[in-house]
Amino acid sequence: MATIGTPVRRREDYRFLTGGGTYTDDINRPGQLYAYILRSPHANARLAAIDTSAANAAPGVVAVYTAADMTADGSVSVVTGHGANLGMGLARSCALSAVSLF
């Protein structure tokens, strides 16, 4: 094991040092959609209802998913009712441009 006790250069450093890393924010494909997760602003709350009509009507928005969609898809990544804790995902929208969500 000749490498033990000797410095080993990381393979990834050159690209990170020259701006060649590929982070998710660097990916830009034609027609790419951007997802935004709406999170609970409260530390502990009960989720009464979600009205997605305004989000759906916003220009560029392709889809808005809530718990009903995620449950149907077999995912439990957004809350359904009780126990909406701070930061938990409540809804997810996908749009052609992130800018159009705001």
Add this chain to the structure above:
Amino acid sequence: MQKTVSLTVNGKPVSATVEGRTLLVQLLREQLGLTGTHVGCDTSQCGACVVHVDGEAVKACTLLAVQADGHSVLTIEGVATGDTLHPMQEAFRNNHALQCGFCTPGMVMSALDLVKNNPNPTEREIREYLEGNLCRCTGYHNIVLAIAEGAAVMRGEAPANVHGVAAE
């Protein structure tokens, strides 16, 4: 409002049509494909987007693209010479001054700005200068060592810590 801007980026003349609200970092990343300049916070705190404009370090998320019209921009992609790393980049590699690498471009660009104005910075001066650059891998110690070494090499001195394992 759309406007065509012409500027020099990493030594090459470029033109692009931008909105009045387009940030320099958006022009670089989204229109010119130079994704080495990172957006870490959108609030001008993290320093991952530092580039040089006419030789001065700026956070590219604080400047409008139209403000760069007619100016010369240097990004992390323009720092190395061909495949040969700049001494500051080499010092970062030697000192294991990067882990995930996300803050690294901004760190290197800030370090170059520091050394341009202060060729022989003390450790304290380096630490103070990095106030505007955040590293969430908490790698500051080795970043400081790297900048000291990079500055030394840029002054023509031999690297002090060639083998890269930081002293405790």
